[in-house]
Amino acid sequence: MKQTAVCIIGAGPSGAAAALQLAQWGIRCIVVDKATFPRDKVCGDGLSGKVITALTRIDPAIAERLQQYLHKVNSWGVTFVSPGRLSMDVPYKPNYNTTDDPPIGFVCKRIHFDQFLVDEIKRRPEIEFIEGVSLDQYQLQPDGYLLSEAGGSFQVKADMVIVANGAHSSFTRHVAGFTVEPAHHMAGVRAYYQGVTDLHKDNFIELHFLKSFLPGYLWVFPLPNGEANVGIGMLSSAVRKDKVNLKQLLTATLEQDPILKARFSNAKAITPIEGYGLPLGSKRRQLAGDRYLLTGDAAYLIDPFTGEGIGNGLYTGRIAAEHAAAALKAGKFGAAELAPYTEHVYKVLGAELSLSTKLQRMVRYKWLFNMLMKMGTRNKQLRELISCMFYEVDVRKKLASPMFYLKLLFNR
Numbered sequence: 001m002k003q004t005a006v007c008i009i010g011a012g013p014s015g016a017a018a019a020l021q022l023a024q025w026g027i028r029c030i031v032v033d034k035a036t037f038p039r040d041k042v043c044g045d046g047l048s049g050k051v052i053t054a055l056t057r058i059d060p061a062i063a064e065r066l067q068q069y070l071h072k073v074n075s076w077g078v079t080f081v082s083p084g085r086l087s088m089d090v091p092y093k094p095n096y097n098t099t100d101d102p103p104i105g106f107v108c109k110r111i112h113f114d115q116f117l118v119d120e121i122k123r124r125p126e127i128e129f130i131e132g133v134s135l136d137q138y139q140l141q142p143d144g145y146l147l148s149e150a151g152g153s154f155q156v157k158a159d160m161v162i163v164a165n166g167a168h169s170s171f172t173r174h175v176a177g178f179t180v181e182p183a184h185h186m187a188g189v190r191a192y193y194q195g196v197t198d199l200h201k202d203n204f205i206e207l208h209f210l211k212s213f214l215p216g217y218l219w220v221f222p223l224p225n226g227e228a229n230v231g232i233g234m235l236s237s238a239v240r241k242d243k244v245n246l247k248q249l250l251t252a253t254l255e256q257d258p259i260l261k262a263r264f265s266n267a268k269a270i271t272p273i274e275g276y277g278l279p280l281g282s283k284r285r286q287l288a289g290d291r292y293l294l295t296g297d298a299a300y301l302i303d304p305f306t307g308e309g310i311g312n313g314l315y316t317g318r319i320a321a322e323h324a325a326a327a328l329k330a331g332k333f334g335a336a337e338l339a340p341y342t343e344h345v346y347k348v349l350g351a352e353l354s355l356s357t358k359l360q361r362m363v364r365y366k367w368l369f370n371m372l373m374k375m376g377t378r379n380k381q382l383r384e385l386i387s388c389m390f391y392e393v394d395v396r397k398k399l400a401s402p403m404f405y406l407k408l409l410f411n412r
C-alpha cells in the first residue's frame, strides 16, 4: 500500500493543475489515472484565454511551452450564427494582428493537450504519476482516506484527496452525494471531420445557434491539418423532453441544413460520433467534505452558456492545491476546515457562472437572439462587446442585464 499526503484522482486538466501547483510549492503528491496516456476525451477541444492565464499562474514557463506547442491552432475569434441564420464574425480583439499579437484562444485535440499536461507532470520529481489504475473504492478512516482499485490489488492511503476524475466521477456521486439534474446538465456529442470547406482563414471557432438546439448549439472548431471538431451540446432536460438522439441530429443537420450541407458535401467523418456529459455550474454546491476537495467536472463546474470546462478545471485544480497546502500545514482535514475551499471557488467563478446561467436562459428566446445578431452585423460597438463575451465577465454582465436590450432597442 502506498502512503501520501495528497492523492489526486484523475490527470485531466483539473488534476494536472492541482499536482503542478503543489509541485511548484515543493509538496509531494500521487496522481492516479485509470487511463494510459495518450488518451482521448470527448470534447470540443476549444481552449479559451483562461487556459494560458491559469498555467501562467502556476508557472509562466508552462504557459510559454504551450504557446510553442505544435499540435494546436491559434484562433482569433468566433463566428456566431443566429437561429435566423445570420452570421457574424467577431474577433477576440478588435484590429488583431496574427503576426504580432499573442493569440488568446486555441483549438487543440484533447489527446494532445492532455498529453502536454501529463508531460509537464512527468517533469516534476515531486509528483508520482500512476496510470492505468482506476480508483473506485473510497474508505474514510480516522487517519486518512484508503483508496483502492476494484478488487483491492492497488491501494493508496492519503491524508487528503483531490477529486479530479471528471463528469462521471463515482466519488462525487457516492461520497459527495451529487446527482445528475437534467436542468443543470448538458449532453454533448462530437466527431472529427476532414475536408470541411469555408473555415475562417484565422481559425475563428463557429457557434451555430440553430432553432432545434436552443439553448444549446452546434460547433465547428478548426484543427491542424485541415481537420475540424464538429459537435452539438444540448441541455439534458430538453434532450429528455423531446427524446432527441443527438448523434442522429448531428448527422441529419450536416446533411440537410441549407448552409452546412454545402460545406460538408465533400467532408469525411474520420472518427465515430461519440458522446459525454457536461455537468453545469448553474447551481451552487458544496465542494469540500471530510478529507476531500472536488475540482473541475467532478465538482460540476462547466460554464452553462459556453460549455467551457477546461479553464474552470485548471482554475479549481489550482485553488484546491492552495487549500490542500493550508490543510497540510495546519494538520487539519475535516469538512469544517476545508469548507473555505467552496467559498474560494465561488468567489473566483461564481459571478461568471451565474451570468452565464442567465445568458443560457435568454438564448432560448429566438427573437432576442435574432435581434441581437441583426444589430450586431450593423453595429461595430456591439460586435466588439460580444467579441469579449467569452473572455470578460464584465461584458457578460452587460449582456445579461435587461437594460442593455432596452437601450439597444431604443438606440436603433
Ligand SMILES: Cc1cc2nc3c(=O)[nH]c(=O)nc-3n(C[C@H](O)[C@H](O)[C@H](O)COP(=O)(O)OP(=O)(O)OC[C@H]3O[C@@H](n4cnc5c(N)ncnc54)[C@H](O)[C@@H]3O)c2cc1C
Pocket: 009, 010, 011, 012, 013, 014, 015, 032, 033, 034, 035, 041, 042, 043, 044, 045, 046, 047, 048, 133, 134, 135, 136, 164, 165, 166, 167, 169, 187, 188, 189, 190, 231, 233, 275, 276, 277, 278, 295, 296, 297, 298, 302, 307, 308, 309, 310, 311, 313
Ligand atoms: C462534447 C463536449 C464538448 C466540450 N467542449 C469543450 C470545449 O470546447 N472547451 C472547454 O473548455 N471544455 C469543453 N468541454 C468540457 C471539458 O471537456 C471538461 O470540462 C474538462 O475535460 C474537465 O476536465 P477535468 O480534468 O475536470 O476532467 P476530465 O478531463 O474528464 O479528466 C478526468 C480524468 O480522470 C480519470 N478518471 C476517471 N475516473 C477515474 C478513476 N475512477 N480513477 C482514476 N482516474 C479516473 C480519467 O481517465 C481522466 O483522465 C466539453 C465537454 C464535452 C462532453
